[in-house]
Amino acid sequence: xxxxxxxxxxxxxxxxxxxxxxxxxxxxxxxxxxxxxxxxxxxxxxxxxxxxxxxxxxxxxxxxxxxxxxxxxxxxxxxxxxxxxxxxxxxxxxxxxxxxxxxxxxxxxxxxxxxxxxxxxxxxxxxxxxxxxxxxxxxxxxxxxxxxxxxxxxxxxxxxxxxxxxxxxxxxxxxxxxxxxxxxxxxxxxxxxxxxxxxxxxxxxxxxxxxxxxxxxxxxxxxxxxxxxxxxxxxxxxxxxxxxxxxxxxxxxxxxxxxxxxxxxxxxxxxxxxxxxxxxxxxxxxxxxxxxxxxxxxxxxxxxxxxxxxxxxxxxxxxxxxxxxxxxx
Amino acid sequence: xxxxxxxxxxxxxxxxxxxxxxxxxxxxxxxxxxxxxxxxxxxxxxxxxxxxxxxxxxxxxxxxxxxxxxxxxxxxxxxxxxxxxxxxxxxxxxxxxxxxxxxxxxxxxxxxxxxxxxxxxxxxxxxxxxxxxxxxxxxxxxxxxxxxxxxxxxxxxxxxxxxxxxxxxxxxxxxxxxxxxxxxxxxxxxxxxxxxxxxxxxxxxxxxxxxxxxxxxxxxxxxxxxxxxxxxxxxxxxxxxxxxxxxxxxxxxxxxxxxxxxxxxxxxxxxxxxxxxxxxxxxxxxxxxxxxxxxxxxxxxxxxxxxxxxxxxxx
Numbered sequence: 309x310x311x312x313x314x315x316x317x318x319x320x321x322x323x324x325x326x327x328x329x330x331x332x333x334x335x336x337x338x339x340x341x342x343x344x345x346x347x348x349x350x351x352x353x354x355x356x357x358x359x360x361x362x363x364x365x366x367x368x369x370x371x372x373x374x375x376x377x378x379x380x381x382x383x384x385x386x387x388x389x390x391x392x393x394x395x396x397x398x399x400x401x402x403x404x405x406x407x408x409x410x411x412x413x414x415x416x417x418x419x420x421x422x423x424x425x426x427x428x429x430x431x432x433x434x435x436x437x438x439x440x441x442x443x444x445x446x447x448x449x450x451x452x453x454x455x456x457x458x459x460x461x462x463x464x465x466x467x468x469x470x471x472x473x474x475x476x477x478x479x480x481x482x483x484x485x486x487x488x489x490x491x492x493x494x495x496x497x498x499x500x501x502x503x504x505x506x507x508x509x510x511x512x513x514x515x516x517x518x519x520x521x522x523x524x525x526x527x528x529x530x531x532x533x534x535x536x537x538x539x540x541x542x543x544x545x546x547x548x549x550x551x552x553x554x555x556x557x558x559x560x561x562x563x564x565x566x567x568x569x570x571x572x573x574x575x576x577x578x579x580x581x582x583x584x585x586x587x588x589x590x591x592x593x594x595x596x597x598x599x600x601x602x603x604x605x606x607x608x609x610x611x612x613x614x615x616x617x618x619x620x621x622x623x624x625x626x627x628x629x630x631x632x633x634x635x636x637x
Numbered sequence: 638x639x640x641x642x643x644x645x646x647x648x649x650x651x652x653x654x655x656x657x658x659x660x661x662x663x664x665x666x667x668x669x670x671x672x673x674x675x676x677x678x679x680x681x682x683x684x685x686x687x688x689x690x691x692x693x694x695x696x697x698x699x700x701x702x703x704x705x706x707x708x709x710x711x712x713x714x715x716x717x718x719x720x721x722x723x724x725x726x727x728x729x730x731x732x733x734x735x736x737x738x739x740x741x742x743x744x745x746x747x748x749x750x751x752x753x754x755x756x757x758x759x760x761x762x763x764x765x766x767x768x769x770x771x772x773x774x775x776x777x778x779x780x781x782x783x784x785x786x787x788x789x790x791x792x793x794x795x796x797x798x799x800x801x802x803x804x805x806x807x808x809x810x811x812x813x814x815x816x817x818x819x820x821x822x823x824x825x826x827x828x829x830x831x832x833x834x835x836x837x838x839x840x841x842x843x844x845x846x847x848x849x850x851x852x853x854x855x856x857x858x859x860x861x862x863x864x865x866x867x868x869x870x871x872x873x874x875x876x877x878x879x880x881x882x883x884x885x886x887x888x889x890x891x892x893x894x895x896x897x898x899x900x901x902x903x904x905x906x907x908x909x910x911x912x913x914x915x916x917x918x919x920x921x922x923x924x925x926x927x928x929x930x931x932x933x934x935x936x937x938x939x940x941x942x943x944x945x946x947x948x949x950x951x952x
Contacts, residue, residue: 316808317820318783320800322791326829333760340786340835341855344825347784348841348853356817356850366818378805379872379880381665381725382658382747469641483657484650486642 310347312354315374319347386480391471431457510534656723660884664810665744668724670697672704672731678761679730679738685764685860686728689838692778693810695722704729706741707868712750720748726806736867742802746880752872754795754802756834756864767859773840774858775822780809782820782841787828795866796828803836823855829863837861 310321324343330336360367390398397403413420413428420428437449476487513533517524529535546558644650669687671679687696697718705711706729715727725745732738736757743753775781783804789796807824820841827835839855846852872880894906 316783316804317780317815318785318804318808320785320790322788324786325788329829336829336835337837337857337861340825340827340837341839341857343786343827344784344823344837344839345853345855347786348782348823348855351782351784352820352853353850355815355820360817363816366816368814368816371813371815376801376804377881377883378801378808379744379746379751379877380882381662381745383879384882384884385658385660472641484644484653488640488642 310350312351313375314351314354314358314372316376317351317355317371318376319351321347386478388480389474389478391474392467662811664693664808665726665805666722666724667694667806668697668718668722668727669694670701670704670718670727670729672729673700673702674732675730676732676738678758679732679740681763682738682740682758682761682860682862683728683730688764689860690806690809695724706743706750706753707755707870716745716748716750719745728806739867740864742806744802744805746872746876751876751880752798752802752870754799754869755867756799757867759863759865761862762859764859767857769840769856769858773821773842773856775840776819778809779819779821780812780815781807782823783807784823784825785828786825789828789831789834790826793828793831795832795869796834798869798871799834799864799866800826822858825855832866834864834866835861836864 309323310319312319321343326339330339355369358369358371360369362368407422409422410419411422411428412418413433415429415433420426420430422428431450431454434450434453437453439449443449472481472485472487475481481487510533514524517527520527546561547555548558549555550559644653667686667690669683671683675683683696687694701714703711703713704715706715706727715729719725719727725748727741727743727745729741729743730739731741736755738758738761739755740758741753741755744751785800785804787796790800791797803824803826820843823839823841825835825837825839829835837857838859838861840858842854842856843851844854871877894908896904896906898904
């Protein structure tokens with residue numbers, strides 16, 4: 309008569325029919341609950357006859373899988389594609405085998421981790437690297453060892469990204485990993501080109517439009533291209549009438565312009581420094597002129613003395629010389 | 638150019654893992670929200686549904702003016718909310734002149750609308766209007782019994798659909814093991830007529846009956862209401878097939894040479910190859926050895942005696 313789905317704890321009676329609908333609401337509810345009780349009892353009969361295990365909180369039964377199928381919430385998790393190594397290993401028949409986590413380290417004679425911090429054959433623990441015939445002279449073997457390790461780590465990281473990309477194609481990325489695609493590089497170049505945003509493109513188009521006489525007003529627009537944002541000049545005039553607030557703005561504005569102009573040319577009107585130096589120079593000149601007259605007199609006074617002496621000597625000289633000459637004659 | 642983004646904190650990682658698709662799903666979360674206009678009845682219906690499902694539900698209380706689940710353009714923000722809250726069932730209330738006290742119950746698959754059922758709410762009785770012993774009040778998150786009564790649920794397509802949606806909405810967490818001491822609630826849905834369902838929520842009272850199985854008694858605790866079917870939309874077949882996939886019923890490999898018979902049961906055919914009387918397994922043709930090695934050995938055996946002979950000849 310009724311079907312019981314224990315998985316959902318559901319019972320369904322498809323045969324029940326109201327012979328005559330109860331007139332009042334209470335009767336209807338009553339009859340519904342009556343029927344519902346029977347069905348709940350049917351579920352309970354099946355449920356309590358299941359084998360149960362005693363627990364502290366009460367008897368626990370294992371429910372059978374539900375028979376009524378309900379749709380999933382999300383798609384089934386997609387299987388991860390094999391990594392490059394896994395495909396290679398399968399091809400070659402390489403099998404995984406378990407390795408111990410700790411290994412005997414002969415350098416330090418102790419058990420050490422195989423990988424990670426404080427691992428076996430750690431760089432710090434190796435004091436000597438024996439020279440080989442293949443070693444290049446002048447190369448630091450320790451630096452080479454470190455560089456090699458770095459290279460291997462980088463290579464592994466590259467492989468990991470490659471495998472994740474492959475997994476992303478199948479939609480089988482691990483839930484916590486997101487692959488963020490940056491712009492694709494142009495082949496042959498190193499740096500990835502910057503992606504130009506929509507607004508930037510619009511700005512560039514606007515600038516280009518100003519090259520025409522009309523400022524791009526009559527240019528043919530492409531599909532989806534928008535009008536320039538400000539195709540008109542935005543001029544604002546302040547009220548001339550004086551008053552509070554906006555009324556005083558006009559005066560302020562003109563004052564500002566005037567002050568700026570005055571301050572720009574004020575040094576031409578009167579530069580005190582310049583004026584002082586000019587005054588000083590003038591004064592000096594005047595004084596020099598006056599002194600020049602007296603100085604010439606003094607010099608003349610001084611000079612004539614010398615001159616006089618000289619003149620006198622000269623005067624004397626010639627006379628003497630004349631005398632001498634005369635004497636010599 | 639690819640960059641790997643991984644969460645820096647364990648909490649975020651765990652939250653993301655919780656959202657990831659699972660092989661066996663454990664239940665759906667419910668998003669409860671409303672349109673531009675609601676009525677007092679609808680408000681209390683939505684809050685009480687939220688109270689019934691408090692452990693696995695999200696209640697949005699703001700107005701949503703661009704949600705119309707049955708129209709093409711009106712599902713984008715709904716799907717966005719579903720993704721944001723990780724809910725795959727939604728209950729959407731709206732109140733218009735054409736459809737007063739309207740409730741749309743829908744399900745999502747992969748954060749896209751899967752199916753929709755629209756019902757009108759009538760004769761609503763809230764939880765507060767029922768008086769009962771509070772000791773038997775159901776505990777939040779307990780697994781309910783669900784009971785459907787009436788032939789309408791099998792014959793009328795809309796009701797059949799409503800039954801499935803209601804089951805999905807009410808079933809609670811999917812569990813394998815159930816504590817029998819914890820059963821305390823039941824939902825009763827009765828198809829009164831071809832378009833009307835009486836829905837009520839009851840507490841269970843387990844009484845001694847003298848046997849192992851207790852006698853179940855229902856105490857109405859509310860809410861109770863009449864659901865009048867309005868519109869509904871079913872998923873298309875391909876989507877349904879996709880959504881019904883489970884980990885167990887993956888496409889099996891075709892079983893060859895096995896047939897079933899009503900009388901004899903399972904019949905298998907066995908093909909026995911012809912017996913080759915002339916051939917005999919020789920030790921140097923062992924099958925366990927790799928092919929190259931086997932062939933190499935064969936060649937050696939063939940050439941070996943010849944080489945020896947030559948040696949003898951030379952001597």
